[in-house]
Amino acid sequence: MEDIEIRVARRKRMDGIFAILGLVSTFVGMLTLAALIVDLAIAGSERLTQTFFTSFPSRFPDQAGILSAWVGTTLVMLVTAASAVPLGVAAGVYLEEYAPGNWLTALIEINIANLAGVPSIVYGLMALGLFVYQFRLGQSILSAGLTLALLILPIVIVATRESVRAVPGSMREAAYALGATKWQTVRDHVLPYSTGGILTGVIIALSRAIGETAPLITIGALTFIAFLPGPPLGAEFPFVSFEWLMSPFTVMPIQMFNWTSRPQHAFHLNAAAAGLVLMVMTLIMNGIAIYLRYRFRKRIRW
Amino acid sequence: MFLCALSSVAITLGIVGTLVLESWHFFENVSILDFLTDTQWTMLFENPRYGIMPLVAGTAVTSGVALLVALPLGTVIAIYLSEYADPRVREILKPILELLSAVPTVVFGYFAFLFVTPILQSFLPNLPGFNMLSAGIVIGVMIIPYVSSLSEDAMRAVPVHIREGSYAMGATRLQTAVRVLIPSAFSGIASAYVLGFSRAVGETMVVAIAAGQQPNLTLNPMEGAATITAYIVQVSLGDLPHGTIAYQSIFAAGLTLMVMTLVFNIAGYLLRKRCREIY
Numbered sequence: 001m002e003d004i005e006i007r008v009a010r011r012k013r014m015d016g017i018f019a020i021l022g023l024v025s026t027f028v029g030m031l032t033l034a035a036l037i038v039d040l041a042i043a044g045s046e047r048l049t050q051t052f053f054t055s056f057p058s059r060f061p062d063q064a065g066i067l068s069a070w071v072g073t074t075l076v077m078l079v080t081a082a083s084a085v086p087l088g089v090a091a092g093v094y095l096e097e098y099a100p101g102n103w104l105t106a107l108i109e110i111n112i113a114n115l116a117g118v119p120s121i122v123y124g125l126m127a128l129g130l131f132v133y134q135f136r137l138g139q140s141i142l143s144a145g146l147t148l149a150l151l152i153l154p155i156v157i158v159a160t161r162e163s164v165r166a167v168p169g170s171m172r173e174a175a176y177a178l179g180a181t182k183w184q185t186v187r188d189h190v191l192p193y194s195t196g197g198i199l200t201g202v203i204i205a206l207s208r209a210i211g212e213t214a215p216l217i218t219i220g221a222l223t224f225i226a227f228l229p230g231p232p233l234g235a236e237f238p239f240v241s242f243e244w245l246m247s248p249f250t251v252m253p254i255q256m257f258n259w260t261s262r263p264q265h266a267f268h269l270n271a272a273a274a275g276l277v278l279m280v281m282t283l284i285m286n287g288i289a290i291y292l293r294y295r296f297r298k299r300i301r302w
Numbered sequence: 303m304f305l306c307a308l309s310s311v312a313i314t315l316g317i318v319g320t321l322v323l324e325s326w327h328f329f330e331n332v333s334i335l336d337f338l339t340d341t342q343w344t345m346l347f348e349n350p351r352y353g354i355m356p357l358v359a360g361t362a363v364t365s366g367v368a369l370l371v372a373l374p375l376g377t378v379i380a381i382y383l384s385e386y387a388d389p390r391v392r393e394i395l396k397p398i399l400e401l402l403s404a405v406p407t408v409v410f411g412y413f414a415f416l417f418v419t420p421i422l423q424s425f426l427p428n429l430p431g432f433n434m435l436s437a438g439i440v441i442g443v444m445i446i447p448y449v450s451s452l453s454e455d456a457m458r459a460v461p462v463h464i465r466e467g468s469y470a471m472g473a474t475r476l477q478t479a480v481r482v483l484i485p486s487a488f489s490g491i492a493s494a495y496v497l498g499f500s501r502a503v504g505e506t507m508v509v510a511i512a513a514g515q516q517p518n519l520t521l522n523p524m525e526g527a528a529t530i531t532a533y534i535v536q537v538s539l540g541d542l543p544h545g546t547i548a549y550q551s552i553f554a555a556g557l558t559l560m561v562m563t564l565v566f567n568i569a570g571y572l573l574r575k576r577c578r579e580i581y
Contacts, residue, residue, distance in 0.1 A: 015474040022382020025375045029399050032443045036405065036413050043416075087306050094303035112310050117497060117567060118560070119504020121531050122317060124538075125556040129320035133544055150313050157310065204404075211406025214506035214531065218538045218552075253408040253507075260412050260511055268416060275409045286404050290397055 040279060044272030052273060057255065061266035066274055069255035072141070073210060076251055079145020080152065080209050085202055088153050092160025092198075097186055115154045123151045124218030132219055139220035142245040147215050152205035159201020163194035196296030200289045207285035211278060213253035221254050252278050321560060324553035331547055337554065343517040343533070352551065354558055356517040360434065360527035361562070364509050365502035367438025367523050368445060372498055375442075376449025377491070381479045383450070384457040396451070403447040411511030414440035419512065432514030432526035440512070441505050449498045456490020457483050489574040496570035500563045506531035530555045 055065025099105040127147035137143045167190050175185040252274060259271035329337070332352045342351045379399070383392050418436040423429045460483055468478040484491065514526030515536050528536065534552045543549065 011474045011477065015476045018378075018476045019382070019386050022378055022386055025378045026382060026395055026399065028375060029379065029402055029443060029446050030395075033398070033402055033405070035417070036409065039413065039417050040409070087309055090303045090306035091309065094307045098303060099307065108307050108311060111314050114567070115310060115313060117500040117563060118317065119500065119506070119531070119563065121504060121506045121534055122321070122556050122560055125534070125553055126313075126317045126320045128538075129324055129553065130316055153310065153313070207404055211404075211408065213406070213408045214510075214535060217535050220538065253406050256412065257408050257507065257511065260408070260415060268412075271412055275406075275412055278406050279409060282404050282406060283401070286401060 037279060040272050040276045043269055044274075044276040047269050047273035048276065057250075057258075061264060061270055064259075064267075064270055066252065066255055066277065069250050069252045069274070070277070072249040073251045075141050076144045076148065076216075076249065077206060077210060079142060079245070080148040081202070081206060083146060084149035084152050084156055084205065087149070088156025088202075088205075089160050089198060091153075092157045093164060093186060093191070095157070096161050096164040097182065097190065112154050112157055116158075120151055120212055121214040121218060123147055124215030126150075127215065127219045138246060139248055140246045141249045143219050144216050144221060144249060144251070147219060148209040148212055151212065151215060152209050155205040155208065156198075156201055159205070160194070160198050163197025163201070164190055166197065167193045196292055200293045200296075203285050203289040203292070207282045207289070210285070211253055211282055213251075213257055216251060216254060217257075221248075221250055252281075317560075321553055321557045324550050325557045327545075328547065328550035328554040331550070332554075342519075343528075350547075354530075354555070356519040357528060357530045357533050357555065358558065358562075359519050359521060360509075360513065360517070360529040361503055361531070361559075363521055363523050363527065364434045364438045364441060364505075364513055364529055365499065367435060368441035368502040368505075369499060371439055371442025372445045372449050372502070373495060376446045376494070376498065377453060379446065379450040380453035380457060380491075380494075381483075384454045385475050385479050385483070396454075400447045400451060402444060405444070407444070407505065407507040408511070410440050410444050411507045411509075414508050414512035426524065429524055430514075430526055432512065432516075433524055434509075434513045434527055435523040437509045437511075437513040438523060441502050441508050444505070444508070445498045445501045448501055449494050452494030452497065453487070453491045456487035456494070459490065460486045492570050492574050496566055499566050503563055503566075504531065504559065506535055510535045530559050 052065045053070065054067055055063060056067050057069075058064040095105065095108065099108075124147060127143060127150070131137045131143040131146055132139055137146075171189050171193065172185055175189050180188070256271050256274040256278065259267045259274065262268075337352055337354055339353065339355070342353050343356045383396060387395065414436045415431075418440055419429070419431060419433065422433075422436050429435070457479075464482060464486060465478060468482045473481070509529045510532040513529060513532060515528050515532060516526060517533070518525060518527035520527060534555055537548055537552050
């Protein structure tokens with residue numbers, strides 16, 4: 001009898017120890033995140049002045065800034081969003097609402113799952129071979145935006161599918177009963193209900209794209225850019241110019257990488273400041289996504 | 303819309319096609335046997351030698367260190383969040399933990415190089431500034447959310463009655479988790495591990511910044527060594543004329559990377575198929 005009691009006590013003790021171990025492990029992850037942010041903030045805050053945002057990179061660390069980097073990031077993100085969102089949402093809706101259950105659909109589904117596991121640098125290699133040299137788009141903002149669009153396409157497709165699937169079948173049946181066509185049902189009922197989920201997925205995907213460095217280095221983003229791409233709006237006819245699409249560029253993470261890999265400590269401070277800006281951007285985007293998910297989950301009651 | 307869905311297949315074909323095509327040109331100049339067996343990778347020397355082994359070793363060591371960090375921590379966190387933690391606590395902890403995977407990798411690279419390495423150096427005075435240990439540890443922390451989130455989803459998907467059966471026999475939560483839940487959720491946990499591995503192998507910026515750029519055939523994580531991905535970055539940063547052998551070599555390196563992840567994905571798939579539990 002006593003023997004059993006000792007065993008039970010031991011197992012309960014093990015259980016308690018594991019509970020503590022689990023909590024500690026979780027905090028290891030969170031402490032790393034905290035240490036990361038605090039470290040960046042301490043090192044980078046003194047460089048975060050207004051001129052840091054309005055100066056080009058420079059040989060002199062105290063004069064260098066991230067103007068060309070944040071402009072480049074914004075433009076690349078525009079191209080990425082403009083190409084990945086329509087493509088991804090259309091593909092997601094097709095797979096959920098239209099696709100017949102045949103081998104081709106199965107192939108597409110397996111393929112999307114596998115694309116999510118492909119290292120991002122491999123996308124960069126493909127873009128270098130295909131966009132830069134085959135299609136002759138050059139080492140431009142357009143190539144970069146398209147590369148990142150392909151990279152986040154699986155995320156957008158999966159998010160779209162999940163939120164379209166969450167719309168109950170009764171909604172669709174009610175629309176069909178009133179004589180709506182499939183497209184009318186999708187456009188007027190399914191898509192509006194799933195907008196929240198799709199938007200969340202798109203924001204998460206873009207926050208991933210904004211921090212991607214490796215594929216853009218591979219396609220040949222420059223690390224030192226001391227000019228801005230041509231303005232998209234002009235005073236003369238035809239008023240809109242797309243020259244900026246073909247312009248060479250740099251982006252925030254590449255600028256940060258460049259500064260990190262320099263030996264002088266002063267540049268490391270710049271890297272920390274750029275990293276801080278980048279972190280704040282991604283954290284804000286993720287925060288918006290979490291908030292949207294929470295709000296839409298609360299608002300819609302079937 | 304069908305064409306949009308098909309675009310994902312086109313991407314795959316584009317990736318495989320480009321890699322194979324350019325690698326083909328590379329292997330016209332370098333024999334495959336040399337590529338696989340030579341122990342030196344000296345692309346920029348006068349008599350260049352193209353042995354992929356040093357780069358593969360670098361990748362293996364950094365991913366090995368990363369997995370040693372991420373798999374135990376990720377699994378423990380998954381069990382804790384799914385079986386021990388209060389649901390309200392879980393709802394708060396999980397999104398925060400997932401932010402770890404949202405941090406740009408270049409920021410992790412900075413962190414590994416200028417924060418983790420100096421700390422490690424205070425314990426290990428002989429540690430060089432570029433080393434695979436700190437890069438591996440940081441990658442490990444970075445992929446914890448991939449491992450823990452997917453494993454936790456898999457464990458929570460195990461039906462409650464299986465759990466209750468175990469508790470009814472007098473098992474503790476730990477015994478239930480280890481003896482009942484992990485075997486039942488094995489296929490989901492295995493996919494989490496495989497995804498974690500793919501991320502570790504393909505991780506670029508952390509190793510490019512913190513692990514050094516010198517190809518080095520060693521299995522000692524205390525040394526610095528270039529990985530496959532770091533090599534691709536290093537070459538791309540220079541001026542890269544189209545059609546040269548340096549240009550083709552990064553595609554051969556990329557192909558090696560793809561094959562490595564593919565082998566693990568297939569292994570994971572076979573493992574899952576054999577161990578799938580049906581209830």
